[in-house]
Structures are given as C-alpha cells and as structure tokens.
Amino acid sequence: MMVRKDDLGLSLSLNSTEIQQQQSSSSLQLNLMPSSVSASPFMVQKSSWNEVFGSSDRGTDMYRNETRSFLRGIDVNRMPSNVDCEEEAGVSSPNSTLSSVSGKRSEREILNCEDNEIERACSRGISDEEDGENCRKKLRLSKDQSAILEDSFKEHNTLNPKQKQALAKQLNLRPRQVEVWFQNRRARTKLKQTEVDCEYLKRCCENLTDENRRLQKEVQELRALKLSPQFYMHMTPPTTLTMCPSCERVAVSSSSNGSAAPSTVATTTSAVTPVVPHQHRGLPWATAPVHHRPFDVLHHPRS
C-alpha cells in the first residue's frame, strides 16, 4: 500500500503550525529566540503531560518493573517464536545508552535486526522469505497509524514510557518505533517553524531596508536644502522637521501638517523648527522613551 505524504497528516499539522505562526506574525509578535522554535512549547507541553501522568520520563526501577510486567501482558509486535526482547521494548532509546558502551553495539544491532524482522512481519505482513540479510529495512507506516500518531502528537509532542507503550500497543508497533516517530516529528516541526521564522525575518529585513532607503534619501534632500537656502526659499520642503531643543529628537511631519507652519519654516534658514521644550503633543517622541545623551546635562541643568 502506498502512502503519500499528504496522507500522513503531516501537512495538516504543519499547516496549522504555519497558521499559528502567521497569526503571530500578523500581530508582529515574533519570538526570535531559537528556543521558541521548539523548545518552549515542547517543554510546556511536556510538563503538563507529566502533570497529567504524574511522573517524569525518568523511569525509576519500580516504574521499569511496572513497564516490563505491563509488557508481558500484551503482545506488542512480537512474533510468537521470537526471542524475549522486553528490555528493548520496555526501556526505550537503546541507541544512546548502548552505543556509548563498548561491546554492546553488536548486541544492539542484533536486536535491531530482530526488531526489523518483527517490524516487517507485524506492520506489513511480509513473509520471512522476503527478509533479506539487510538489517535496516524500513517500512512506511500505514495511513491509520500515521493519523493516530499525528493526533497523539497534537495532544502532546513528547511521550512518557506509559504513553509510548499504550500507543505502540494501539498501533501494533514497537515502542521504539513510536519513540523514533516522535523524535522525527519534533524535528520536522522545528524545521518547518524555522522556515516560517526565516521567511518572516526576511520580510522584516526587506521592510527595514526600504525604510532605511527612504530615510537616507530624505536626509540627502535635507542636507541639500541646508547647503542652499536660497534654493530652499523657492520650494516647499518635502517634509517638515521639528526638533525638541531639550532632547534634540527630531519629528518628521508632512508639509501640510499644521503643527509646523510652512511660513514659519520659510522664514528660517533651516527646515528644523525649534519648539517649546517638552511640550510634545502627538509627536513621535512624545511616546518614545527619551534617552538623553550625556551632554544633555547642558540643556537640562539639574535644579
């Protein structure tokens, strides 16, 4: 049975992620911290999940024993004739623990070979004759399996051992497969999120570049006007600048704005019009935090 990626439900969940991101983007709330990509929500969900199940993923011996006895009671991807692989099934992620210990890798590889055989037999019903000597035979999850995994992932993107076991039993997969699927799914989510963030940042950069270009052009025009006041006398300025004499912040307003009368500006040799100190009404600096430069002490002697 062929399974298209569209059938796996991945696109659905990723789109929902994208939608969420776009919603946040539209409201200009982009969390640029790398951890926002995955870590934060994962950790939040993980904690809530642990709250629900009342235990962390760190299995105590008691918990491991419980899991093993639980395993003994169910038939999770086990062919009747197969060796007892509860250790692999009950304690997840054998790779990291075994790979770091010398002499255990071959053991794990053997387990993987056995698992693959089991896996193939269980998930696809392939006969033993089709099992080649290649241990790393992959198989695609069925549509239903992927859908259930996706639903589970939407609910919580990390699993504790109990949940992993239950899900594996439900899907007729090995717990290791469920674990790997969740790991890969988290990686895919993060990758997608990173792409969305990157796209948003690109747009922000473009907007800022345009704004910068526009302001540079305006600065050039103003400098030209300042150097040639006679020339300025015969033309209306593109914009009117008003400067706060106390904090020296400059507000830009259109020439039609009544806050700075063109006649007043025309009588001066500069387009910068002083205003009464700190009587900002509706000007940009009125709401912006004022960061006085060190020499502002000269303008604002302490009383």
Place this chain on the structure above:
DNA sequence: CCAGCCGCCAGGTTTACCTCA
C-alpha cells in the same frame, strides 16, 4: 560531593522507499 549509570532528547546522518520526468 563525586562518579557511574540510565533514560531522554536534539541535531545530524544514513538509507529504504516513493514519485516523477
């Protein structure tokens, strides 16, 4: 307090499978 062990996860890689030109 420290060391060793264990389990989990993130990030990266490998590889089987699938689609399409």
Place this chain on the structure above:
DNA sequence: AATGAGGTAAACCTGGCGGCT
C-alpha cells in the same frame, strides 16, 4: 516498461543533560 534524480521519512548515531544510586 525501465531508470535515474530528487524528496521524504524511518531508523540510526552522537553528544549533552538531568536524575538516581
């Protein structure tokens, strides 16, 4: 129909971290 390129996803590897003993 055959085939090679490219994409996707399952499986794997490695290193780090935290909890436990």
